[in-house]
Amino acid sequence: MEIPVTGLIIDSDDPNSDSHHSHHLYITTWNGQPVHTHHFSGLTSFDAGHRHQYAGITAPAPTGVPHTHRYLTVTSFDDGHEHEVRGVTGPAIPLPDGRHYHTFRGVTTVNGSYPHSHRYSGNTSV
Template sequence: MYYKRDRQNNCGNQKQTHTHEFLGSTKLAEEDDDRHNHRFAGVTSEKIPINCKEHVHTLLTNTDFLDHHHEVGATTGPNIELADGKHIHLVTGTTTCNDGHVHDFIFATLIQKPLV
């Protein structure tokens, strides 16, 4: 049912924009035997224009699960143009507080349309 409803919503004249895949690891948190990090991956929102040349994306995902997990949510920085006409985005932030601690993260999205 969801697939059918989604197809109907995208049949109008509204053009979809690009997204970016991302993956990363949080920075280490806690001490001694509890010291650990988490991995995460996902796909950003479509682009959100901030002026006529720049845009950002939002993202929200969960980390992997040890005996707990965290949410990773952020708005990317503006597009960083690459030599081949494609671009990436820098993302920094802090996870939700779970199991009494947070993790910082910093990563770059993957390029848009990697095979095109």
């Protein structure tokens, strides 16, 4: 099954990129429906004597239909290490004005000189 996707690719000469240049893909429609993203952020649980901050933007998902979003980011560098935060949000939670948000929760990857993980949870932006 093929799903039509439209978007644009921007060629960037980002000096912080590991390669000579990079490309950024921006999806604008998925199967004929406009797409959207949400911001998410928070603090991890306090484990092994510290906690981390994290923030990111979800992957695009179709607008106006039941959906979830994938998310992936890296925590702040604290206590000499960082963790990956990755998962799939819960389904859209509608608001009276027609907008929506999603809940998310999970456990970070294991890292640190004393190997450990952290719990996290929260709500995306509207």
